[in-house]
Structure formats: structure tokens, C-alpha cells
Amino acid sequence: MGGFGIDLGTANTVVGEPERGIVLNEPSVMLVKRTAPTKAVLVGSQARELIGRTPHGYETQRPLRDGVIVDLESARSFIGAIIRKVAHRWWLGLRPRGVIAVPAGATALERRALLEVAHEAGLRKVALIPEPVAGALGSGIDPLEPRAHLVVDLGGGTAEITGFCFGGILTHRSCRVAGDELTNALYQYLRVEHQLVVGELTAEDLKKRLHEGDADEPLVVEGRDAASGRARLVTLETEEVVDALRPTTMEIVHTLTACLEDLPAQAVGDVMSEGLLAMGGGSMLRGFTQLLEESFGFPVKTAERPLTCVAEGATRALELPDVLTVYGD
Ligand SMILES: Nc1ncnc2c1ncn2[C@@H]1O[C@H](COP(=O)(O)OP(=O)(O)OP(=O)(O)O)[C@@H](O)[C@H]1O
Numbered sequence: 169m170g171g172f173g174i175d176l177g178t179a180n181t182v183v184g185e186p187e188r189g190i191v192l193n194e195p196s197v198m199l200v201k202r203t204a205p206t207k208a209v210l211v212g213s214q215a216r217e218l219i220g221r222t223p224h225g226y227e228t229q230r231p232l233r234d235g236v237i238v239d240l241e242s243a244r245s246f247i248g249a250i251i252r253k254v255a256h257r258w259w260l261g262l263r264p265r266g267v268i269a270v271p272a273g274a275t276a277l278e279r280r281a282l283l284e285v286a287h288e289a290g291l292r293k294v295a296l297i298p299e300p301v302a303g304a305l306g307s308g309i310d311p312l313e314p315r316a317h318l319v320v321d322l323g324g325g326t327a328e329i330t331g332f333c334f335g336g337i338l339t340h341r342s343c344r345v346a347g348d349e350l351t352n353a354l355y356q357y358l359r360v361e362h363q364l365v366v367g368e369l370t371a372e373d374l375k376k377r378l379h380e381g382d383a384d385e386p387l388v389v390e391g392r393d394a395a396s397g398r399a400r401l402v403t404l405e406t407e408e409v410v411d412a413l414r415p416t417t418m419e420i421v422h423t424l425t426a427c428l429e430d431l432p433a434q435a436v437g438d439v440m441s442e443g444l445l446a447m448g449g450g451s452m453l454r455g456f457t458q459l460l461e462e463s464f465g466f467p468v469k470t471a472e473r474p475l476t477c478v479a480e481g482a483t484r485a486l487e488l489p490d491v492l493t494v495y496g497d
Pocket residue numbers: 176177178179180181234235321322323324325326327346347348351372375376377379380447448449450451452453454474475
């Protein structure tokens with residue numbers, strides 16, 4: 169059948185193909201000339217490298233905000249460039265099919281804009297699928313079974329919490345506190361508590377190193393002294409950084425509490441016994457799953473591939489017309 173399953177995220181864009189698996193996984197960033205602000209000069213990793221070091225006359229842009237299109241022209245240019253990178257047969261006139269994952273809370277207008285832009289960018293027959301449903305599908309869950317599933321997707325721009333069962337959404341809430349906000353909280357913490365100014369990429373790298381490093385190993389951060397402007401190194405304990413992020417992660421706990429209140433009792437029973445599925449890059453934050461387990465008392469499983477399961481599920485959905493009929497647009 170062929171085609172592409174696409175997760176157009178605020179932070180990363182991931183594309184899968186049924187025969188080849190994940191074929192693209194790149195930051196959702198493009199470099200544009202200031203004189204032509206909607207035409208991509210570079211997209212993905214190459215463009216991200218220039219964040220914080222963009223030469224005069226250029227700027228880096230994120231064409232999506234909170235998982236939805238903010239500017240039609242920029243999105244068209246970005247999606248077109250992504251499709252050209254992966255659709256090697258496109259030049260023969262074979263416009264590929266696509267299933268695109270969208271936030272469960274996207275409005276009708278936002279969905280329509282995405283469908284329109286995807287067609288113009290070169291896709292034929294585009295279907296949309298809610299991101300949490302795609303992520304569950306990509307993690308081996310059957311979204312059509314008569315059991316309730318609860319998914320927390322902690323992406324770059326938004327944290328989305330969605331309960332679904334038997335082809336329908338039971339509850340959905342989102343908050344703007346996610347990966348970008350956590351990076352920003354770290355930036356502020358370093359500035360206020362350690363008088364250290366760092367770039368956005370350095371703050372994000374520190375957040376990711378929390379997950380990768382040993383809890384006993386101190387974390388060294390390089391930046392500029394806020395008063396003197398001189399280069400300086402600061403050494404931090406892992407616990408200290410986890411604690412600094414706690415108020416931000418608690419916002420997600422509050423949203424999850426509200427979501428659980430919306431769920432019917434039988435569905436809560438399913439979640440208590442089966443647990444909650446956490447996905448999205450932010451779910452890898454050190455201490456995040458433990459915080460949820462301690463707050464709610466049910467098991468929390470992180471998806472095996474939290475950064476790619478949404479695109480994997482969207483790719484699987486290309487061959488699952490039943491799922492697209494009940495959950496798709
Ligand atoms: N190891 C890690 N620890 C903590 N955060 C991480 C880690 N790896 C990636 N992230 C964060 O995950 C976020 C990106 O996640 P993801 O790619 O799932 O988002 P997205 O799908 O692009 O965003 P959205 O769902 O909001 O549209 C970034 O904020 C990134 O800093």
C-alpha cells in the first residue's frame with residue numbers, strides 16, 4: 169500500500185514508511201532568510217545547529233507551535249522539504265499517501281489547515297489520527313479493544329493526557345507545560361541560583377544528560393557569568409536539578425488529576441490495573457515516571473521508543489482502515 173506515517177511535532181518531526189520503518193527523525197526547525205521568511209533554506213538538524221548562532225540576514229523558525237500550524241506559508245515550505253527528503257519516487261509522479269498524527273485537542277480549523285498544507289506539499293489522500301492513539305498503536309496497544317487506556321504525551325510544546333477506548337475518546341486535557349517549559353525552568357534556575365547564563369541548546373542538553381548520566385555523577389555546565397560576562401563552569405548534583413524541575417512537573421500532575429476525575433469508574437479500574445502509558449521525549453526526564461507513580465499509586469510505563477512511537481503508529485495506521493475510520497478525520 170505504501171505511504172508515510174508522520175508525527176509533525178513542535179520539537180521533532182518523525183516520518184515512517186511501512187517497508188522501511190523510521191526514515192526521518194529531525195528537529196522541526198527551519199532556517200530562512202529574513203527577506204523571504206517563509207522559504208526554508210535548511211530544515212531539520214542542519215537548521216537546529218544554527219539556533220543561538222544564526223548569522224545576520226537569517227533566522228531559525230519552528231513552523232509548529234504546540235503541535236499545530238501557526239503560519240501556513242512556513243508550514244507548507246517545511247512539510248514540502250520533509251516530503252522531498254523522504255519521497256524518493258515522488259519525481260515519477262507517484263504522490264504518496266499520508267497519515268499525520270495531530271494533537272487530540274486540535275481544533276477543526278487547525279486540522280483543516282494541516283490537511284490543506286499536506287496536500288499542497290505533495291501528499292495524496294491524507295488522513296489524520298490523534299497523537300496518543302498513534303503512540304499507543306506504535307507501542308503495541310490495540311486502540312479498538314473494549315478496555316480503557318490512558319496516555320500521557322509529554323512533547324516539546326504541550327503535555328497531552330488522553331483516555332480512549334473502543335474507538336472513542338473518553339477524556340482529553342492538555343497543558344502548555346512540557347519539554348520546552350522544562351528547558352526554560354532550567355535556564356532560569358541556572359541564572360537565578362548560580363548566576364550562570366547559558367544558551368537554549370545547553371539548557372536542553374543538561375535536561376537530557378539527567379536521564380543518561382549516573383545519579384551520583386555531578387553535572388558540569390558551561391556558561392557565562394551573569395555579572396562579569398566571563399566563561400564559567402558550574403557543577404550541579406543530579407538531585408538538585410531534579411528538585412529544581414519539580415514545580416514544573418507538578419503542573420502535569422495537576423492536569424492528570426483533572427483527567428482522572430473525568431474518567432468513568434470502570435475506565436479508572438482499567439487504568440489502575442494496566443497502568444498509564446507515558447510517551448514523548450519529555451517522558452524520559454529523570455524522576456518523571458516515579459513522580460506519577462508516587463502521586464497516583466498506579467503503574468506508569470514509558471513507551472519503549474518514546475520519541476518515535478507516534479510516527480510508528482501513524483505508519484501502522486496506513487494499513488488499518490478500521491482505526492482511521494473511527495479515530496481519523
Ligand atoms: N532524555 C530526555 N530527557 C528529558 N527530556 C527529553 C529527553 N530527550 C528529549 N527530551 C525532550 O523532549 C521534547 C521533544 O519531545 P518530542 O519529540 O516527543 O516532542 P514533539 O512531538 O516534537 O512535541 P509536541 O508533542 O509538543 O508537538 C524536547 O523538549 C526535548 O528536550
